[in-house]
Structure formats: C-alpha cells, structure tokens
Amino acid sequence: MDPVMNRIMQAQELASSGDRAGARSAFENVWRDVGTDPLHVVTLAHYMADVQDDPAAELRWDLRALEAADSLTDARAQEHHSSLQVAGFYPSLHLNLAADYNKLGRVAEAHEHLTKAEGAAGTLTDDGYGRMIRGAIARLRAEFDRDH
Structure with missing residues (x-):
C-alpha cells in the first residue's frame, strides 16, 4: 500500500x-x-x-x-x-450527496443524487459492502418518500 x-x-x-x-x-x-x-x-x-x-x-x-x-x-x-472499479464508487458517493442535500433541505438535488445512487447500485457486488450501501440507499429512499 x-x-x-x-x-x-x-x-x-x-x-x-x-x-x-x-x-x-x-x-x-x-x-x-x-x-x-x-x-x-x-x-x-x-x-x-x-x-x-x-x-x-x-x-x-x-x-x-x-x-x-x-x-x-x-x-x-x-x-x-485489484478488485476496484471506479463504477463501484458511485453508489456510495451519490448516496452521501443525497443525504447531504437532504440535511440541507435541498430536496431537488437530494432526489437527483438518490436516483443516481439507485441507478449505480447495480455495480455493487453481493457482499457485505454492497448490501450495506444498497440498504442505506433503500432507507434513504423510504425516508425521502415519507418526508417529501
């Protein structure tokens, strides 16, 4: 390293x-x-x-x-x-941006990044990390849909 x-x-x-x-x-x-x-x-x-x-x-x-x-x-x-692919970074990056914008009350930007996170989630493998990020995306989507 x-x-x-x-x-x-x-x-x-x-x-x-x-x-x-x-x-x-x-x-x-x-x-x-x-x-x-x-x-x-x-x-x-x-x-x-x-x-x-x-x-x-x-x-x-x-x-x-x-x-x-x-x-x-x-x-x-x-x-x-050797296992890293840049596409696998985007679900988490967009999830974090969606959460940030949501905290700041910037709903349209939050929705845009949440949608991008959902769209990029298919690049995640079915391992602990992938399940964690997909679960966090689903939780933020449920929160977002409930509150907006």
Missing part, C-alpha cells in the same frame, strides 16, 4: 473508533500532502466528509470526492486493490 493510503487508513481507523475530532485532524494533515492523485483525493474526501459536524462542510467534501472519482481510472484504482 502506498504511504498516502496508509495515512488515510490510519485516520479512518480513528473515525471508526469514534474519534471524529482526531480523525478530522489526521485527515487535514494528510490533505495538505495529498496532491492531485484522484485515488487519494476521492478516498480522503469521502472519509473526511463523514467526520464533519457541519452539513455544508460535509457536502463540500462529498463534492470533492465525486469530482475526483470522475477523473479516476480503473487502472489507477486497481494499483491499490
């Missing part, structure tokens, strides 16, 4: 253990050094969004992640792990 991905994963371990402030600080340190590699940017921004307390900041990080994914190639992703 490359050194930047190691640092990102170490910061994510802090987030997973419940230390959101520590993770945010660690991610900020990595961000200063991350450069322009789209794999590094998409990974860091995707995780950084999850440790934000302000929904607008969360949205900004999730938008950075989506933008980076748009310039990421399968070949670059597979340098990190």
